[in-house]
Amino acid sequence: MNVTVLDHPLIQHKLTLLRDRETSTAGFRRIAxxxxxxxxxxxxRGLKLEMIEIETPLERMEAPQLSGKKLCFVSxxxxxxxxxxxxxxxxxxxRVGHIGxxxxxxxxxxVEYYLKLPDDIGERMVIVVDPMLATGHSAAAAVGRLKQAGAAQIRFACLLAAxxxxxxxxxxxxxxxxxxxxVDRQLDDHGYIRPGLGDAGDRLYGTK
Known part of the structure; x- marks a missing residue:
């Protein structure tokens, strides 16, 4: 399976804070x-680089910079x-795109109700972001829609996955x-990730 678990100690520490039911809405938003x-x-990682010539305060040199079109985040x-x-x-x-x-x-x-993407998305690395990968249906639908729009390089980033x-x-x-x-244990009968952190949207925005 093509999955990378981000096990950096700071990430894992902050994830524990997000899971804690006592973390406030403001705290949850800041930590996320x-x-x-x-x-x-x-x-x-793996974004392509190219060498360019620049002038430092002391001399000319060749130095790396990102190559090609800027990447695109799709929320x-x-x-x-x-x-x-x-x-x-x-x-x-x-660049930023949104899919509802x-x-x-x-x-x-x-069901898709909103879509706004850069016109040249096929020329960009696309990183789809959603806090929770629970059933996977919305993520799969979003990725499918992006492919229809021409996206060819797609990665998916989330806080938690089932x-x-x-x-x-x-x-x-x-x-x-x-x-x-x-990667948590499982989904419950209501499609929530267990042990999880609750509904990420509700905890981010203080809704129920």
């Missing part, structure tokens, strides 16, 4: 942003925005590498 910045270091609304901002703190020049999905209560199939969600995403999009801070 801090974590997402740390995650971005790992998710962006799955609404909770994806909670980890989008920290990644933009690290990569402020990145809701689950039809009868069929349980994800084995069921990983299996579902990999079954449909085996070429997409997943970066997560932990």
């Amino acid at each position: 942003r801090e974590m997402s910045m740390l995650m971005a270091y790992e998710v962006t 799955i609304l609404r909770a994806g925005n909670g980890i989008l901002e920290g990644m933009l703190d690290l990569v402020p020049g990145a 999905l809701y689950r039809d209560p009868q069929t349980l199939v994800p 084995p069921e969600g990983l299996a579902a995403l990999q079954a449909e999009h085996g070429d997409v590498e997943v970066f997560t801070c932990a």
